[in-house]
Amino acid sequence: MAGRSQPVLPLSQRYVNGVPVSESRFNLRTSEKYFVYLIVLVFISLCYIALFLLPELRTRTTYVDAPEKIFQHDVDLPEGNNVVGHHPLDKREDDIHGLQDKKKFNLQVELDETLAKAKNALVEGIQDIGKLKAPIAGDGGKDTGKKTAEETAKETAVDGQNKDKDIKGQVDADKQKFLNKQKEEEDKLKQEKKQADILKVNADGGLELPDGEPDDELSKERRNAVKEMMLHAWNGYEKYAWGANELKPISHVGHSASIFGRSSVGATIIDGMDTLYIMGLKDQFMKARTYVAHDFHFNAASDLSVFEVNIRFVGGLLSAFALTSDEIFKTKAKEIADKLLPAFNSPSGIPYGLINLKTGNSRNWGWASGGSSILAEFGSMHLEFSYLSEITGDPVYRQKVDKIREKLDSLSKPNGLYPNYLNPKTGKWGQQHVSLGALGDSFYEYLLKSYIQSGLKDTRAKKMYFEAAEALERKLKQTSPAGLTYIGEWRANRVEKKMDHLSCFSGGMFGLGAQYSTQKDHYIELGEKLAETCHKAYDNTATKLGPEAFRFEGRSEAVAMRQNEKYYILRPETMESYFVMWRLTHDQKYREWGWEAVEALNKHCRVDSGFSGIRDVYANKVSHDDVQQSFFLAETLKYLYLLFSNDDLIPLDQWVLNTEAHPLPVIKDWKH
Numbered sequence: 001m002a003g004r005s006q007p008v009l010p011l012s013q014r015y016v017n018g019v020p021v022s023e024s025r026f027n028l029r030t031s032e033k034y035f036v037y038l039i040v041l042v043f044i045s046l047c048y049i050a051l052f053l054l055p056e057l058r059t060r061t062t063y064v065d066a067p068e069k070i071f072q073h074d075v076d077l078p079e080g081n082n083v084v085g086h087h088p089l090d091k092r093e094d095d096i097h098g099l100q101d102k103k104k105f106n107l108q109v110e111l112d113e114t115l116a117k118a119k120n121a122l123v124e125g126i127q128d129i130g131k132l133k134a135p136i137a138g139d140g141g142k143d144t145g146k147k148t149a150e151e152t153a154k155e156t157a158v159d160g161q162n163k164d165k166d167i168k169g170q171v172d173a174d175k176q177k178f179l180n181k182q183k184e185e186e187d188k189l190k191q192e193k194k195q196a197d198i199l200k201v202n203a204d205g206g207l208e209l210p211d212g213e214p215d216d217e218l219s220k221e222r223r224n225a226v227k228e229m230m231l232h233a234w235n236g237y238e239k240y241a242w243g244a245n246e247l248k249p250i251s252h253v254g255h256s257a258s259i260f261g262r263s264s265v266g267a268t269i270i271d272g273m274d275t276l277y278i279m280g281l282k283d284q285f286m287k288a289r290t291y292v293a294h295d296f297h298f299n300a301a302s303d304l305s306v307f308e309v310n311i312r313f314v315g316g317l318l319s320a321f322a323l324t325s326d327e328i329f330k331t332k333a334k335e336i337a338d339k340l341l342p343a344f345n346s347p348s349g350i351p352y353g354l355i356n357l358k359t360g361n362s363r364n365w366g367w368a369s370g371g372s373s374i375l376a377e378f379g380s381m382h383l384e385f386s387y388l389s390e391i392t393g394d395p396v397y398r399q400k401v402d403k404i405r406e407k408l409d410s411l412s413k414p415n416g417l418y419p420n421y422l423n424p425k426t427g428k429w430g431q432q433h434v435s436l437g438a439l440g441d442s443f444y445e446y447l448l449k450s451y452i453q454s455g456l457k458d459t460r461a462k463k464m465y466f467e468a469a470e471a472l473e474r475k476l477k478q479t480s481p482a483g484l485t486y487i488g489e490w491r492a493n494r495v496e497k498k499m500d501h502l503s504c505f506s507g508g509m510f511g512l513g514a515q516y517s518t519q520k521d522h523y524i525e526l527g528e529k530l531a532e533t534c535h536k537a538y539d540n541t542a543t544k545l546g547p548e549a550f551r552f553e554g555r556s557e558a559v560a561m562r563q564n565e566k567y568y569i570l571r572p573e574t575m576e577s578y579f580v581m582w583r584l585t586h587d588q589k590y591r592e593w594g595w596e597a598v599e600a601l602n603k604h605c606r607v608d609s610g611f612s613g614i615r616d617v618y619a620n621k622v623s624h625d626d627v628q629q630s631f632f633l634a635e636t637l638k639y640l641y642l643l644f645s646n647d648d649l650i651p652l653d654q655w656v657l658n659t660e661a662h663p664l665p666v667i668k669d670w671k672h
């Protein structure tokens with residue numbers, strides 16, 4: 001076969017019937033064919049795996065671009081959009097939720113990556129073990145020179161186990177790290193949510209309150225001094241008694257009066273909140289708001305005063321709602337008022353004085369005339385309950401307090417006077433004690449203010465107020481030998497020549513009522529005279545702070561005669577009258593009297609962490625009672641601040657201040 005080159009490859013010769021068959025290079029032998037089939041099969045398998053099993057190739061989605069797709073709505077929302085929500089803040093809230101999803105997603109990605117890393121480490125570990133084992137296999141079990149193959153294998157196995165343990169430990173640690181991080185992120189998100197709530201309050205802003213800055217420098221300075229006092233009182237409470245009802249500013253611990261029952265329900269926070277807001281102390285207000293939203297729970301299993309809960313808690317929350325439009329305050333106010341409703345379940349509809357908020361069981365104070373309810377208590381629910389019906393649309397609250405009014409209006413009154421005790425079961429008056437101080441005071445105040453709150457439509461309240469005012473004046477008003485006017489108390493058919501500090505609010509009340517009377521000058525004058533008498537009671541003391549009660553006996557006028565009447569517990573009533581009379585007359589003397597009180601408070605009641613009551617206003621060296629009453633922040637400091645502010649801050653024809661000085665707005669469309 002000249003000219004035909006021998007194949008290079010040693011191909012085996014095929015024979016047919018013993019004759020060699022010439023073969024082309026393209027005709028493969030069976031074994032070669034199988035070899036090629038095998039290669040093709042392996043290739044197809046690899047393609048299949050690549051196409052159908054690897055997730056990234058299947059979906060073509062990677063973690064890198066996923067967030068942009070998933071959270072598209074988050075980035076696309078227009079600024080100030082009004083469609084998704086009702087105000088720009090809705091968007092911010094959406095952002096918070098979008099952010100939350102995004103963060104969760106990123107955490108998931110991180111977890112996946114961590115697990116993938118751990119997996120790789122595991123694979124590497126196994127490979128390492130393989131590498132360690134390889135020489136043994138390669139050497140065919142020959143001695144490595146140092147150890148036998150068996151020894152090496154054993155060591156390797158132990159190494160492998162240790163390495164497995166290490167890897168497992170690493171995975172656990174990574175998992176823990178991840179969980180910690182997730183918790184951290186969740187806490188952060190919670191904080192952000194709180195912040196968003198806060199922003200919401202800011203942005204809603206409720207009413208745009210005017211700053212009320214006075215025009216003259218002296219009043220500006222004095223107003224700032226009052227604001228500083230508020231901060232001092234608040235900071236002490238915040239530092240030492242946060243969440244407790246009140247502060248013991250010397251002992252640096254919380255304090256609770258029996259009126260709050262046995263539980264700590266942040267009385268100072270709820271009572272002081274609106275004062276903070278009015279003073280523009282927004283950071284402190286926001287902290288109070290956060291407490292209300294997240295930590296305020298009113299489920300006391302002990303008996304609480306229905307009146308105190310209403311004026312301080314329901315009133316404080318309603319006022320915060322009125323000022324900010326923040327729904328949380330309305331919700332909480334309603335929640336508490338609902339818990340007070342069982343107290344109204346008496347045969348007459350006159351509520352009992354005490355209630356267990358957990359069980360709804362109600363009763364009256366043991367000392368109150370034959371199981372009677374107290375006039376000042378059941379008569380001081382009207383402003384809060386009317387406003388609550390107004391803002392919730394639920395008439396039940398108004399119906400309850402209207403029933404009280406109806407009952408009182410229908411009863412015959414001895415000499416036109418309202419006794420302080422009324423039995424809720426029989427619907428009859430108890431002991432015939434009449435007072436514009438303890439047990440009676442705010443009932444009269446609420447008659448007048450209901451009329452104002454109704455936009456001057458509640459004519460029954462007006463009638464009842466002016467009839468009561470006329471009877472009080474006719475039977476109880478006194479003039480001392482030195483010419484001081486005061487309102488005494490009616491006891492056993494005679495006038496007791498005594499005035500409580502509590503009744504010092506009445507100067508402001510008579511003055512305010514004058515605006516709606518045909519005898520305007522007369523009532524203004526009565527208001528002025530009563531304010532002057534209370535000022536005299538302050539001026540007669542060594543500390544220039546007024547006693548709990550003062551008498552007019554012999555030559556002693558406006559002076560406490562008994563040891564148990566000499567204390568001053570930071571009460572507000574005299575400041576209240578100075579403030580209202582200032583608004584009505586702009587007589588500078590009210591600001592001067594208010595400033596005297598500020599100086600006396602700072603001199604005698606101020607301690608390192610707040611303000612304390614004192615045991616004897618006549619003593620040169622004071623003894624502190626170590627209690628900072630919540631009404632000091634709610635009322636005393638608020639009245640003083642308003643006294644040194646311009647009239648446009650809480651105008652008295654647009655707001656009524658409840659008996660704890662919580663402003664509630666006049667109701668525009670009041671209907672009977």
Ligand code: DMJ
Binds near residue numbers: 573631635659660
């Ligand atoms: C306040 O809680 C209220 O003003 C209430 O009407 C009577 N007294 C205290 C403050 O003295």
